């Protein structure tokens with residue numbers, strides 16, 4: 039039986055998420071969930087452990103086939119086994135792609151997962167921000183005019199588009215027409231695309247679906263590097279396994295050249311075993327149940343936030359991911375992360391993703407924990423005004439003393 043409401047406690051373990059804030063503060067930040075992995079994954083790990091030898095590992099033909107079959111079954115996306123490059127994480131791939139820009143411009147939606155924000159500079163490239171906006175129907179959009187403006191800036195020399203679909207942190211699922219427009223934009227400017235689709239299996243709106251940009255047509259696939267992993271949906275992020283799908287042979291070579299210097303290490307045997315099990319089909323039912331649980335959490339959180347009892351915080355629709363992107367601008371907090379920590383919730387600061395008026399809340403937790411988070415958010419919202427007034431008074435008093 040999947041355990042989404044009686045998860046083993048992570049407090050006092052080696053959990054990155056749970057160690058950050060310590061006692062009394064509920065961690066709702068980094069993107070992993072609090073649930074044990076699916077039983078077939080646990081069985082595969084036990085079996086691998088039984089072997090007892092953990093030297094360097096190769097990726098087998100069987101795993102390549104499993105990956106290709108999974109992509110075809112889930113997203114009707116046909117990928118050749120030789121297009122797959124395996125890595126210990128998506129983060130490494132993002133840095134490698136930025137190196138491939140050879141000092142050119144890297145078109146980057148804003149806000150976005152923080153590694154996309156700092157990787158260009160580390161690779162000697164220039165980040166070109168294109169702002170996302172919430173439209174009148176409360177849907178996040180990446181306006182073409184913003185992309186054009188960023189790519190046409192003085193000396194921009196845009197070489198790569200960083201695409202995160204579904205988007206972290208606002209949960210946007212890009213529609214077919216939007217993806218086609220982005221691909222056309224990149225084709226006209228001879229740019230390649232880095233498509234991070236790690237949240238693809240976390241579509242919470244039942245009437246929506248994920249479309250890999252590289253699945254649209256062969257020409258688009260040839261200019262795309264797609265990043266995937268079972269790490270988020272199957273909660274095995276600590277096992278360090280990711281795959282880059284690079285159908286074009288020249289681009290593949292360039293990727294490997296940019297990774298020179300053993301940047302890509304061998305993968306660990308447990309990551310490989312977990313990926314093989316996660317994508318074998320045996321975990322499909324578990325994934326449905328996990329997403330049903332996340333959907334319930336999302337709906338509960340949204341109803342509680344978009345409510346008079348939580349004034350000054352808003353949560354637009356979130357079609358995908360377990361990461362809520364909360365607008366806290368109306369609270370007018372001088373330091374939003376510190377204010378929420380003071381009220382017992384440790385979220386990811388929006389500033390990390392490019393917007394200090396937002397906070398990102400991870401609701402990949404048990405119902406019990408979410409039931410503790412909600413009243414703390416309410417208290418934080420209701421106390422904001424009074425605390426700001428107190429701070430303002432103190433400032434005035436100090437100035438007059």
Ligand SMILES: Cc1ncc(COP(=O)(O)O)c(C=O)c1O
Nearest residue numbers: 069127128129130151206234236
């Ligand atoms: C969009 C996105 N890309 C990459 C990563 C990091 O992946 P990895 O741990 O494999 O480097 C995350 C983790 O939250 C993510 O949300």
